[in-house]
Amino acid sequence: MLRTTAQLLQRQGFHATGLKQILDESGAPRGSLYFHFPGGKEQLAVEALHETTARIGRAIERTLSGHKRPQDAVRAFVHGYGEVLRRSNFVEGCPVATVTLDSAAASEPIRAACSAAYTHWHGQLRDGFVAAGLRSNRADELATFALAAVEGALILSRAHHDTHAFDVVADQLAALIHAAVDSPRPARRGPRRH
Amino acid sequence: MLRTTAQLLQRQGFHATGLKQILDESGAPRGSLYFHFPGGKEQLAVEALHETTARIGRAIERTLSGHKRPQDAVRAFVHGYGEVLRRSNFVEGCPVATVTLDSAAASEPIRAACSAAYTHWHGQLRDGFVAAGLRSNRADELATFALAAVEGALILSRAHHDTHAFDVVADQLAALIHAAVDSPRPARRGPRRH
Numbered sequence: 001m002l003r004t005t006a007q008l009l010q011r012q013g014f015h016a017t018g019l020k021q022i023l024d025e026s027g028a029p030r031g032s033l034y035f036h037f038p039g040g041k042e043q044l045a046v047e048a049l050h051e052t053t054a055r056i057g058r059a060i061e062r063t064l065s066g067h068k069r070p071q072d073a074v075r076a077f078v079h080g081y082g083e084v085l086r087r088s089n090f091v092e093g094c095p096v097a098t099v100t101l102d103s104a105a106a107s108e109p110i111r112a113a114c115s116a117a118y119t120h121w122h123g124q125l126r127d128g129f130v131a132a133g134l135r136s137n138r139a140d141e142l143a144t145f146a147l148a149a150v151e152g153a154l155i156l157s158r159a160h161h162d163t164h165a166f167d168v169v170a171d172q173l174a175a176l177i178h179a180a181v182d183s184p185r186p187a188r189r190g191p192r193r194h
Numbered sequence: 195m196l197r198t199t200a201q202l203l204q205r206q207g208f209h210a211t212g213l214k215q216i217l218d219e220s221g222a223p224r225g226s227l228y229f230h231f232p233g234g235k236e237q238l239a240v241e242a243l244h245e246t247t248a249r250i251g252r253a254i255e256r257t258l259s260g261h262k263r264p265q266d267a268v269r270a271f272v273h274g275y276g277e278v279l280r281r282s283n284f285v286e287g288c289p290v291a292t293v294t295l296d297s298a299a300a301s302e303p304i305r306a307a308c309s310a311a312y313t314h315w316h317g318q319l320r321d322g323f324v325a326a327g328l329r330s331n332r333a334d335e336l337a338t339f340a341l342a343a344v345e346g347a348l349i350l351s352r353a354h355h356d357t358h359a360f361d362v363v364a365d366q367l368a369a370l371i372h373a374a375v376d377s378p379r380p381a382r383r384g385p386r387r388h
Contacts, residue, residue, distance in 0.1 A: 151345075172336075172370075
């Protein structure tokens, strides 16, 4: 039920997603909905966002630990995200992005769940960059920049029905992280050596 | 009526926005809705997106022509966007972003209007960068990267209720554009000189 909810949220947001559609598409019995989620659709959405946060968090972790260089990890992650989107014919993507835009203004529990998702993923990226040798400030800002660019690439790709924005974002972020890994620690904007 | 529609779309998306709410908040008579927009809510949304495309396009134009250096223009635009968001208590932002995520999968006219918006703004940025001396390829990819990063900053800011992502994105984009303006034309990734 949570996975179905997450799929519907990413495709169409919170408002268009009804309990009946969640029950129909998940095949779950109505009784279990009210038993497990007495808070109704809002509670279901919040728990689906938490589940998504953990699931994408595991993917970020796997990608960071599966690559020696953080620029290669970010490139692989961004390309993989674009590929998932393309394979879904540009209807899926990220439930947190859609729900932030359509419901953060109306529901504080939903906004808090979206904020927690971005805080979690940001922390993972920042820690991965620091572990790879980036200065802490630079790791922090590149993690924010990467999250923003990737979620924005999702928007552009869903609008244009192509993954070009993911390709551009992957290349640009990889170049920035590459430069940051290799820049001398004390300099603020040292010359690139590659 | 179009401006009210755009405001509601950016705050809550297409699905949550009803004709009754548009009429109530705009104060327009019901008769004029059906006279001017016989296609109903979808037509109203598409025309509101076109109106937004032109309005934000004029703001991009003004910002580019108001600054000598494109990095200063982009920094000013991104900060201004964050400021608009902050002043609205993080409920407004960009109707194209919200509607792309909640409705591009369900309505081809809406998806096409969102795609046209991003194509228009991308072209303005690219042309502005080229006019400032960037190589055409670099201008093209930086325009895509900038659009993605800015729309992603909107998502992060609406989730966290702060404009930190806009500050980071403004700084990072300004540094990239600065480096691109000053890099020697033929080199693909020349050394930064600043």
